[in-house]
Amino acid sequence: MPEVLTAPLVVEFPFTRSLGPVQSAFLTGLRERVVLGVRTGDHRVLVPPVEYDPVTAEELHDLVEVAPTGTVTTWAWNPAPRRDQPLTTPFAWVLVRLDGADTALLHALDAPGPDIVRTGMRVRIRWADERSGAITDIACFEPYDGDPAGRGARSGGHTGRFADPVTGIVAPARLDYTYSPGRAQTAYLDALSGHRVVGERCPSCRKVYVPPRGACPTCGVATYEQVDVGPRGTVTTFCIVNIAARNLDIEVPYVYAHIALDGADLALHGRIGGIPYDQVRMGLRVEPVWTQGSRHPDHYRPTGEPDADYDTYRELL
Template sequence: MSSTLRAPVVVEFPFTRSLGPVQRAFLTGLRERTVLGVRTGSGRVLVPPVEYDPDTAEEIGALVRVGTAGTVTTWAWNPDPRPGQPLDTPFAWVLVRLDGADTALLHVLDAPGPEAVRTGLRVRVRWAAERTGAITDIACFEPEPEPEAEAEAETEMETEAEAAPEPVPGTEDGAAAVPVPHDGTFPDPVTGIVTPARLDYTYTPGRAQSAHLHALAERRITGERCPSCRKVYVPPRGACPTCGVATTEEVATGPRGTVTTYCVVNIKARNLDIDVPYVYAHIALDGADLPLHGRIAGIPCDQVRVGLRVEPVWKPGDLHPDHYRPTGEPDADTGEEML
């Protein structure tokens, strides 16, 4: 048999959520270069804000404005950024306790190397050039310049200061040392967000599944038999899920089988090139003791039934059957054990 198989796998979907009054104010505030927190009944200021007190579960909504500078409380260096991360050059993941806050905000720090990062480092927000009302409106944090360097850059900062938000009374550039109450009102508030979720990993099947995949490449469907209960599982798992003992005896199954249960799908999945409605079914292959699932085609949806005899249809180059179609045989008795 050839070497163990490996394949890259990507699980990706957009996560859509509506926003309550606290998160709506927080994200809209970021768009307006303002960082808001929420004050709990005990007086603690939480940034980012939450809608319920983590200690008492009491609903909270007393918004306050905090500073845009703060202190690194802990950090970890990332030498090899992955696609989609905030920066495409090496950076530090940091927890930053903003001035006026009692909790820390997770974000990234743009630094030349790990030697430039330390717990206690003073940092400030670098705002994104285009802001939409998302956590990415904070492009990253950057170290605060040393006093002498800040003086040298004073002329360059004059133009930027014209576009800066109104400072909180008694502070500079809005960096509030004491949180200031805020009503959370902004024009055109953000009411919802869409966050892409993505997981990339390399899948390495074990001995049993590797053998099963090699057989599928030859358009054969195999399972393994439990030496204790004698049940045949497709696809094989390397161990019996009922008895917990290893399975090594390979068994040829199918390719024909019997529909044991099914459902009619009426909602089209994104990026799936299949017209609705269609039928998805559990199919007990001949010689197997556990149904597998597959799509039924070549027959109207209202004619699919429990006991229907079907066979797999492969498309050129596909590893798995594209769908199952009726064989024309008489319906079979599925038996209670298959339901």
């Protein structure tokens, strides 16, 4: 049995969003070392502020300044910080109810060890040296033994207090993980390295699935019988891509298509090349193009055969 493959994978998506008046004031305030909450109709102060009352759905706009000191309501120790977390040394994740607020804010607490962290301990904000209008303007919290700081008496009008308000943010989202394709897809990838495409046949319905999944998605039974398919196939559906992809050296527009390989009962995904994008069509007969050293086809190109009849691939749309 071949060795099962593994590979590190990264999924990353920088999410850009605009801010309404409440979130704009909150982040602009952090840049100026001021923490703002929002007052609800029943006089609770929510920190971080939200635009609508979570109980009544009433629109909220009465901004209130709260203190940079507060009380830990709950916590969890993080012994091994990961990339891009607030601190590089072990720390505690804490929920802190700032003085003057009725809800808690999640952030990091810089503490020498878990033995000194407790619910009810007093903490204060440690501000970042350089601030830009983001939650990271709070570098972390730190233990605090001083007197409670008073909440600012002023409420309302905070949206106009600061010059150059923050109106939008980019929130990076990233997931690093190790992917293992399992027995069936490992065999599929090994075959691709030899310019072969293999699927697996269901022992019940006799359909051949590519890429193989190790089990029939229709019948739910395990599959083991390998079947060579293709390499030629038929375009069943396609889309024209007009936006250049980062780290992908392909001139736009280009076409990605679902391709039903000969002998397979499931269409796979592939790029169409060797033909103008506006000449790609359903039923187009294509074949794979391999580049030197590649484990998978670089793209599919027309074979020159007549287009396939619709009835031969209608069930694979």
